[in-house]
Amino acid sequence: MPLDLETARAAVARYPSPRSALLTLLWQAQEADGWVTPQTVETVAELLGLTASDVESVLSFYSMYRRTPPATRRLQVCRSLACAMKGAEEILEHVRAETGVGPGETAPDGSFSVEVVECLAACDHAPSCLWNERMEGPLDKQGALARLRGQGGDPA
Numbered sequence: 001m002p003l004d005l006e007t008a009r010a011a012v013a014r015y016p017s018p019r020s021a022l023l024t025l026l027w028q029a030q031e032a033d034g035w036v037t038p039q040t041v042e043t044v045a046e047l048l049g050l051t052a053s054d055v056e057s058v059l060s061f062y063s064m065y066r067r068t069p070p071a072t073r074r075l076q077v078c079r080s081l082a083c084a085m086k087g088a089e090e091i092l093e094h095v096r097a098e099t100g101v102g103p104g105e106t107a108p109d110g111s112f113s114v115e116v117v118e119c120l121a122a123c124d125h126a127p128s129c130l131w132n133e134r135m136e137g138p139l140d141k142q143g144a145l146a147r148l149r150g151q152g153g154d155p156a
């Protein structure tokens, strides 16, 4: 379902300047479509009186916006300090070695993707991750691979 224009306009009206609603509209669109589509970029730019390039520049800065359709299974690994010290990079390297899919990539069949994120505020469970948006940790190499291969119990 594409961005709901009535909801989007209501969001814009809450801000003193239309362009201040940019992140909110992109998030609404991603919630509706699962990712930020090229059509969304055009629609949001038009709503806010911006150019598509303005919107693209913001999108390229924030890693929480997806630019491609989401995979069926999504692993987002934190690699901020606590998680890095507890082996997040080694897990990512292991996943790449075993599957050929590295951070920021999706498996060729679209079955899973691997992303890196900044601190999830779950440092006490480092290395932490989001597994299909659900917080988990501590993550280990075997657990990461099992989940990506659909053997780790997909969330309901």
Ligand code: FES
Residues within 6 Å of the ligand: 078, 079, 080, 081, 082, 083, 084, 118, 119, 120, 121, 122, 123, 124, 126, 127, 128
């Ligand atoms: S550093 Fe990874 S959750 Fe905080």
